[in-house]
Amino acid sequence: MTTDAAHDPRAPRAAASVVHYADEADLIVVGYGAAGASCAIEAATEGAEVLVVERASAGGGTSANSGGLIYVGGGTALQSALGFEDTPEEMFKYLMAACGPGPDEKLVAPFAEHSVAHFDWLVEQGLVFKEAFFPGAHEPETDESLTYSGSEDCHPFCEIAKPAPRGHFASVMGSKGAILMKTLMASAQRRRVRVRGDTLAERLIVESDGRVVGVVVRSAGEERCLRARRGVALTSGGFIWNEEMLEQHAPWLRRCKMKVGTENDDGSGIQMGIAAGAATIRMDAADITLPVFPPVSFREGMLVNCQGQRFLNEDAYMGRWGEISLLHQDGRVWLVVDEPSFGQPKHIPDIEVVAGDSIAELEGEMGLPTGSLQQSAAFYNEHAARGEDPLFHKRAEYLRPLSQPPFGAIDLLPENSVYCAFTLGGFHIDADGRVQTPGGEAIPGLYAAGRTTSGISKQGYSSGISLGDGSFFGRRAGRAAATAPT
Ligand SMILES: Cc1cc2nc3c(=O)[nH]c(=O)nc-3n(C[C@H](O)[C@H](O)[C@H](O)COP(=O)(O)OP(=O)(O)OC[C@H]3O[C@@H](n4cnc5c(N)ncnc54)[C@H](O)[C@@H]3O)c2cc1C
Secondary structure, three states: OOOOOOOOOOOOEEHHHOOOOOEEEEEEEEOOOHHHHHHHHHHHHOOOOEEEEOOOOOOOHHHHHOOOOEEOOOOOHHHHHOOOOOOHHHHHHHHHHHOOOOOOHHHHHHHHHOHHHHHHHHHHHOOOOOOOEEOOOOOOOOOOOEEOOOOOOOOOHHHHOOOOOOEEOOOOOOOHHHHHHHHHHHHHHHOOOEEEOOEEEEEEEEOOOOOEEEEEEEEOOEEEEEEEEEEEEEOOOOOOOOHHHHHHHOHHHHHOOEEOOOOOOOOHHHHHHHHOOOOEEOOOOEEEEOOOOOOHHHHHOEEEEOOOOEOOOOOOOHHHHHHHHHHHHOOOEEEEEOOOOOOOOOOOOOOOEEEEOOHHHHHHHHOOOOOHHHHHHHHHHHHHOOOOOOOOOOOHHHOOOOOOOOEEEEEOOHHHOOOEEEEOOEEOEOOOOEEEOOOOOEEEEEEEOHHHEOOOOOOOOOOOHHHHHHHHHHHHHHHHHHOOOO
């Protein structure tokens, strides 16, 4: 732990040096997004007095701007009503396969086991889910409430775990993230959670034995100390807007044109915790989405690298497209389509396309080695005609020989396309949101959840996991803090 040094703006303040506390509560929650709201609700439900500090004028954070998709499953009431079978065991198997490398079983197991109850809790807070399934490969603008939001139903995951749709949306035609946050904040308000807006948390306050007992905040230019009788929860989002942290941990994310988050995702909470002795893990991990769908017809195309070779089944989730393209192919990838499979991607307005009347001509336009794309296309087409994909096992419904000119290649280089990224690395927590030291011990009085932590996804991502694990572990952190001894 660093000392209260003037040169480190995040260094903790020694409790012994605090002469006056401007306010106090059992639990102080830093950041009022989905993780913070869930934490506050649960702690208040357990009888704790909760104070939330939020640097923006009002709560919501990135969560309110999000698509509102929440990853829950294992046999939720909505899954069952729509005829989809799921169990905690199948959900666990999928997450362990899809959220790696190296997902933390200690987090994934309770997340899967208690997912049905977490869905029921979301309903109890006031979210309404409609018994309607959305079959698309992207987020709906309609009001259906259940969808496949990852790669559950395609290779290799469909062979590892029985596929089930686990992306749950509140049923609303407008912003689903806004409804989520409105509902959670209304629930917190009913439980008398107090919120201080326009209040930036700058440092933690710690006792000489390392226990976290408060927060130093800045509001209207004035510094104030707030005392936390049972603990502080850091739920202040990730660090996609902190260029220095990106440069240090994941410089490749700087190539992604769309930073998925508000500018308050600047890593301030993570820095405060590190200065108080917290361990961070997997700081290089991120959701990297390449939003190619719609049109879903792109799944009939061939995603190739700069050697003209396929490297992924094109029916995979868009987060998998982005992750594998950027991290394993340096982003030097193209989507090859023919006339029926072409369309204007809704979320990549300025696409760069080269065209040819034959695959050979297209190959030349793309500047690929002669014969490379032709060989890939010949092999692909031969098997696609039989509904087979021996290399990557794309589902038969998307297999059709690419044979109808003109042919096109969409340039998916990050600089010519739109990769969307937010960070997934952060505090090492246990299943009750207790922040760990590098030695693996819980820091007394310090809790965290959401993108301030390394949660369920250690790199591989499926839509809804961020709001899913943020709300789930936010609740667990709130409960643990509320029931901790003073
Ligand atoms: C367009 C878009 C669509 C998305 N769609 C989905 C989706 O459908 N499903 C999904 O799971 N994820 C989605 N995401 C990602 C998801 O929204 C975020 O990862 C998630 O909301 C993070 O939640 P959080 O509670 O950890 O942080 P946030 O919701 O960002 O909350 C953190 C809060 O902390 C505050 N804060 C920060 N620093 C301080 C400080 N020092 N002092 C006081 N307050 C502070 C911030 O102002 C903010 O209000 C989407 C994101 C975007 C932008």
